[in-house]
Amino acid sequence: MKIKVLAYSICIFVITLLQSTIIDYIKIMNVKPNLLLAFIVVVAILRGNVEGTVIGFICGLCHDVISGKMIGVFALLGLYIGLLIGSVNKRLYRENVLIAVFFTFVYEYVFYFFNLFLRGKGDLIFPLKNVILPEAVYNSVLSILIFIIMIKLHYTFEEASRTSRKY
């Protein structure tokens, strides 16, 4: 358990740091990927809904603290996306890249709809093809990298829980 908390903390810390500094340099078409979201998706797919929800909440909170206008928006969104993916992960094929595309799409569109569209800051179509779609594709590519790292951690956690279950 301790190892798990430590591993997750380090992962989230490093990802948030990367996301807030050097990610600006790998923009494609003026769109940057969201590593935090990719991390939530991968964790929720691999580890189920409880860990997905908790990690979603913490990652969202980090996003809010680093560069949010209000505290809690991304935490709420991350919490539910983690719960959603974690709850349906048994029916999904884990290596499928399209999962990341689809859920990035949902996450960003929900955020855009409630935070910008309803306040009259833009129309419905423009951000769809100019921001959300490139970001979803970009995110899914990076989620493969995160997946490769997380699958190793996943097996370590599994191993740890199996040894601790000995009677």
Add this chain to the structure above:
Amino acid sequence: MLRLFRNKFFLLALLTILLLVLIGVSSRADSPVNTVGNSLSIPWAPFQKVASFLENKIGGIFVYFEDMKELKRENDELRAKLDEMEKETRDLNRLREENRILRETLNLKDQFSDYISIGGNIIAKDVGNWFNIFTIDAGTKDGVAIDSPVITNKGLVGSIYQTGPLSSKVISIIDVDSAVSALVNNYIVIVRGDINLKDQGLLRMDRIPVELDLKVGDTVETSGVGGIFPKGILIGKVIEIREGDTDLNRYAVVEPAVDFQRLREVFVLVDKTKNTETGNGEK
């Protein structure tokens, strides 16, 4: 009661409600919740500082190895320009002295004399794609207060949105939530960020009076109306005028004088005369 807390659905509902309340409370930029939230980002600050320092260094190396011939040509050009500038500086000095004397005789107040400037480095950019908020390494410890204007030597950058003890968040003028009252040819207009133009780093000018004859290339500067920005800071220049179906809904595209992609250091102007109790209560 304890069993209730073990119920996952109850916990989820509780957390959701708590977060909704938190969003509501923190939606006012100067609420104390935001100060607490910003304090949570302190552990990242030193690492972000190191990262942005390395960014500068590595970026500098790439520039260093760029074409030497180009540099030489540019050097000659700059030397010629420098001679010209020196001549101009002499003229300007004379004019400045004259201006000072005339101002003194007219008793005009200098707008900028009420402000002290605090330097800050940008240590973190926006995490998402929608907004344009960045973090600088100057906070309430250095005297930064909410709503202080942020500038560079080229022009207006934005204003302080939230403050923390060691860092503060700056909302730039190209952010969708930002609006600045501006002056073009002595007419007051509104310059705001736009979601469609943000990616190109451009601004949108609204509420252009019908009688204003706007031309491409007109310079836009702050009007001083609204109380956040002092008068006369350069914002940018008009690069395109888009006509709507009537005169009332035409708008213009403004290119900011500041290049937001290459922004590294900024200055925060803090008003000495303003009472800081509207900002954080620590002062």
